[in-house]
Amino acid sequence: MKLARLARLDLSEDEINEYRQELSSILDYVTLLQEVDVTGLEPTSQVTGLVNVTREDQVMDYGVSHEDLLRLAPQTLDGQIKVKRMIG
Amino acid sequence: MSQWLPIAEIAAKVAGGELLATDLVDQALKTIEEKKEYNAIIAVTAERARERAASIDAAVKNGENAGRLAGVPFIAKDNFLVFGAEATAASNILKGFKPPYQATAIERLEAEGAICVAKANLDAFAHGASTENSDFFVTKNPHDKTRVPGGSSGGSAAAVVLDMAPFALGTDTGGSIRQPASFSGCVGYKPTYGLVSRSGVVAMASSTDVIGPLTRTVDDAALVLEIMSGQDQLDSTTIPRDGTPYTDLATDLAGKKIGVIKEYMGEGLAPEVKERIDAAIEKLKTAGVDVQEVSLPSLPTALAVYYIVCPAEVSSNLSRYDGQRYAYSASGTQNLDESYVKSRGQGFGKEAKRRIMIGTYVLSSGYYDAYYRKAQTVRTKLIQEFVEAFKQVDFLLGPVAPTTAFKIGQNAEDPLQMYLSDIMTVAVNLAGIPAISIPAGESNGLPVGLQLMAPQRADRALLSVAKATEELLL
Numbered sequence: 001m002k003l004a005r006l007a008r009l010d011l012s013e014d015e016i017n018e019y020r021q022e023l024s025s026i027l028d029y030v031t032l033l034q035e036v037d038v039t040g041l042e043p044t045s046q047v048t049g050l051v052n053v054t055r056e057d058q059v060m061d062y063g064v065s066h067e068d069l070l071r072l073a074p075q076t077l078d079g080q081i082k083v084k085r086m087i088g
Numbered sequence: 089m090s091q092w093l094p095i096a097e098i099a100a101k102v103a104g105g106e107l108l109a110t111d112l113v114d115q116a117l118k119t120i121e122e123k124k125e126y127n128a129i130i131a132v133t134a135e136r137a138r139e140r141a142a143s144i145d146a147a148v149k150n151g152e153n154a155g156r157l158a159g160v161p162f163i164a165k166d167n168f169l170v171f172g173a174e175a176t177a178a179s180n181i182l183k184g185f186k187p188p189y190q191a192t193a194i195e196r197l198e199a200e201g202a203i204c205v206a207k208a209n210l211d212a213f214a215h216g217a218s219t220e221n222s223d224f225f226v227t228k229n230p231h232d233k234t235r236v237p238g239g240s241s242g243g244s245a246a247a248v249v250l251d252m253a254p255f256a257l258g259t260d261t262g263g264s265i266r267q268p269a270s271f272s273g274c275v276g277y278k279p280t281y282g283l284v285s286r287s288g289v290v291a292m293a294s295s296t297d298v299i300g301p302l303t304r305t306v307d308d309a310a311l312v313l314e315i316m317s318g319q320d321q322l323d324s325t326t327i328p329r330d331g332t333p334y335t336d337l338a339t340d341l342a343g344k345k346i347g348v349i350k351e352y353m354g355e356g357l358a359p360e361v362k363e364r365i366d367a368a369i370e371k372l373k374t375a376g377v378d379v380q381e382v383s384l385p386s387l388p389t390a391l392a393v394y395y396i397v398c399p400a401e402v403s404s405n406l407s408r409y410d411g412q413r414y415a416y417s418a419s420g421t422q423n424l425d426e427s428y429v430k431s432r433g434q435g436f437g438k439e440a441k442r443r444i445m446i447g448t449y450v451l452s453s454g455y456y457d458a459y460y461r462k463a464q465t466v467r468t469k470l471i472q473e474f475v476e477a478f479k480q481v482d483f484l485l486g487p488v489a490p491t492t493a494f495k496i497g498q499n500a501e502d503p504l505q506m507y508l509s510d511i512m513t514v515a516v517n518l519a520g521i522p523a524i525s526i527p528a529g530e531s532n533g534l535p536v537g538l539q540l541m542a543p544q545r546a547d548r549a550l551l552s553v554a555k556a557t558e559e560l561l562l
Contacts, residue, residue, distance in 0.1 A: 003445045003448050003449055003452075004445065006448050007403065007432075007441075007448040008407075008410075008425075008428045008429050008432055009429060009432050009433050009436070009441055009444065009445070010429035010430045010432070010433030010434070011433060015441075019441070019442060019445060022442060022503055022504075023442070023446060023449070025504055026395065026442075026446060026503065026504055026507075027446070027449070029392060029504060030392040030395055030396050030463075032389065032392050033389060033392050033393065033396070033459075033462055033463060034458070034462070036386070036389055036462075036466050036469070038462070038465040038466060041465050041468045041472075042465065042468060043461055043464035043467070043468065044464050044465075044467045044468045044471060044518075045295065045464060046295055046325070047281050047282075047520030047544070048281065048282045048325055048327055048520070050282075050324070053324040055321050060321075063189070064188050064189050068188040069188055071188075072185070072186070072188065072413065072414035072415075073413050073414060074411070074412070074417040081412060083412050083424050083427070084421060084422065084423050084424045084426070084427050085423050086423065086424045086425075087423070
């Protein structure tokens with residue numbers, strides 16, 4: 001199923017069939033929005049009104065070390081996170 | 089009758105040496121153990137809680153300032169990163185994840201002496217309205233074990249009602265603090281979007297997610313909010329506070345204008361809920377409130393807007409769970425792509441996958457304009473209608489949910505039916521305005537919550553009117 005591919009989800013045949021039906025009914029429900037008149041309105045992407053929030057480009061010490069984070073990874077090598085080969 | 093004093097009093101007694109933080113932690117852990125059949129709790133942070141309690145008791149003995157929440161135990165929804173326990177968001181994909189840092193909200197509460205004792209159950213990744221989507225177990229409603237406590241902060245609400253701790257933390261993206269507060273029978277506060285930092289809380293829908301307290305009283309919620317809120321460098325969507333405190337609330341009701349939302353009081357509302365809301369409205373009128381009917385005609389579109397915008401943002405936020413840097417990673421995979429798809433396919437639960445796929449669909453090329461962009465534009469319309477309504481009245485009022493707590497299993501087979509329980513809460517999230525659920529009595533032995541709403545940034549005013557209403561409804 002193309003969607004599952006885009007979302008990087010491995011789904012079984014059964015799952016695909018189940019989701020197909022459910023997604024279909026959910027998407028049917030939301031098509032009621034097609035009727036809504038939105039002439040002259042812009043989309044809202046955020047509700048705070050904040051613009052370009054910045055901070056100083058300085059390294060801050062939050063008490064978390066490189067090791068603390070590496071420890072969480074399934075595989076590491078020489079202080080780096082190791083992943084499976086990408087091709088093949 | 090609760091075994092806990094009001095939060096401010098607990099802190100005062102700990103600071104004054106009358107109560108020991110260590111005893112309070114033990115008390116909380118004991119109650120958690122006694123009530124474990126309700127499945128409200130995923131994990132306890134006993135060791136760390138006892139260490140912190142000991143250091144707070146020592147600080148008090150030394151004459152040091154122990155903080156405004158000194159020794160107060162609390163429970164955090166398991167989508168908060170807290171030291172001393174895993175942060176799973178009730179999902180198998182995060183099982184085993186030990187946080188390397190804590191949520192800012194937790195840091196702020198701890199800086200004032202509060203002590204986290206446990207992590208509460210939720211619908212996995214906060215996707216749901218009942219905790220039935222938890223990958224681990226379903227929480228039972230404290231009033232009726234055959235019913236849900238609400239969700240997604242169902243464990244947090246149940247924990248407060250079961251008296252496990254004086255307060256709990258939840259998150260509200262589409263109603264997930266207010267609806268379980270209504271179903272389980274406690275106060276649930278949803279602040280203005282941006283008031284409380286979301287750093288260290290598992291993200292769901294970034295444009296609507298907020299953190300808030302679940303408590304027994306409005307005063308307690310206000311104090312917790314006071315401590316947690318304020319700008320945070322780690323969350324660039326936080327808004328600056330203007331110096332208004334949320335404590336010492338003024339509770340005069342006379343002359344206040346409250347608008348009852350017409351669209352929430354009609355056909356879909358169960359009679360046993362309507363009767364409690366109507367009774368509350370009568371009491372408000374008697375107290376001198378100018379109660380009017382208000383209409384926000386676009387409200388029936390809010391659920392559709394939410395179920396496009398929310399999954400879209402979820403699909404983006406959940407893309408970080410890739411099995412490579414932390415948490416669940418599938419074994420026996422041959423290459424990176426297989427590792428991604430299998431880790432995610434195996435680790436995520438059904439509802440997470442459902443939402444990721446809806447989100448991926450509505451954001452995909454060819455569909456983005458018709459779905460996502462359209463939904464965000466209808467959102468603008470909804471926001472405008474709230475702004476207009478608040479020109480007419482000071483606050484808005486309505487039910488929290490169309491029914492009282494439903495039976496476990498009742499909506500589990502039909503995702504759309506489950507989504508419909510959010511119908512009275514999502515518009516508030518889309519607009520970013522504050523709202524609260526306060527107990528408004530029971531119908532057939534089940535709690536009913538009353539919802540009050542205010543304009544953006546009017547949290548103090550909302551808490552004040554809520555406190556006054558709470559007193560009226562006692």
